[in-house]
Amino acid sequence: MPHDHDHTHDHPHPHVDTAGVLPREPGRALRIGIGGPVGSGKTALVAALCRSLGAEVNLAVVTNDIYTTEDADFLLRNGVLPNERVRAVETGACPHTAIRDDISANLEALEDLEESIPGVELLLVESGGDNLTATFSRGLVHKQIYVVDVAGGDKVPRKGGPGVTRADLLVINKTDLADRVNADLSVMDRDSRAQRGDLPTVFLSLTEDPTAAPVAAWVRGCLAEGAAETSGVASGTAATG
């Protein structure tokens, strides 16, 4: 609820943003959405990020699989995260609705994780596999990563859609398959630049780089940037929290 008092108290209360964009708040986790078409490697990327960042960052994951717990089970089965750090959200056969039009269930899962894991710094929200028109609500996440793969065709960046054009990071995955599926990476690079302007794009092969190094580095940058921003807020006016 919007309020105009200073943040001198420490009792928990819901912070609701009325401008439609999730504010970064001091001491609260950075929320990153990871979206993309079916089979583009979202869950494998989440697993890689957990392995790369898990030792240095206090993190947890919300999955939005079409079949409720498939992706969550993958993360648990592969020992990437313990049970208490993974939540699965049911999406009623509409994964894009749960991350864009009606974010209630995801907000609830995120708030549960924030309450049950003290000091959690990073919350990854993996969307269910969807089409090129899916995008995360700015009321749900601070940043979003959109994952496409070369096997989906090298025309995908040119086709655009909000994920390709506006995601904070575009990941073009499975580059090791490019030759086998006749995908021209230079075409994908050119089209991505044309669609995205200054927004970053990285090429990735989790087979060759199981740590997802460039994506992990980008996430670290977001965490550092957020820390700088929130400390600025804390030392300035707190009235907008």
Place this chain on the structure above:
Amino acid sequence: MTGETTAALLLLADGRLPAGGHAHSGGLEPSVAADRVRDVASLETFLRGRAMTSGLLAAAFSASACAAVLAGANGRLGVLEEELDARQPSPVLRQTSRKLGRQLVRAMRVIRPHDCWVGLGRSPHHPIVLGAAAAVSGLRPCAAALAAVHDAVAGPATAAVRLLGLDPFATHAALARLGPLLDAIAADAERYADADPAHLPAGSAPLLDLAAEHHATWEVRLFAS
């Protein structure tokens, strides 16, 4: 309901209200799996049964909660909570109702800021939040009841379109045929607006209770309930 508040009712009853309802089938998914709902005719029968049992229950509690908030008697909401708990034998359905209630509070805090959202507790039952939302929207108990019973059938109808690929026009025609029944249930529920909470109806659908318990154990499902 007056002409001035009709738009507020439409907003509250619209399936696009971002309060989490889209992920719930109201017992339809397990009913489809059990082959109890397979076409528009069996869907209509299912919806009729749901309206007359859990729909009436939700409508009466919404009307009562609406009247309580309008009268400034928010303390009565706690009593309604206990009475509604007692009328829902399925732990899964109680939990689902509280989850949807919590999500509706979260949405309403922004949609219509009001003091009543603070005192409702962590996870109030959905029909009670819906009644409070109606009051805060300037609506009367009859409108709260109508929104509740509409919600009880509109959600499962949409789920049927998604799960069975039913013709959406034919599905909405079934909803249109149910209109007079929904109006009658809402009018019935309104009579309880100022009644002693202990005297509210206790209609239930045992098969829906059992289906909900079973559904929650499935390994693979599309809807949360």
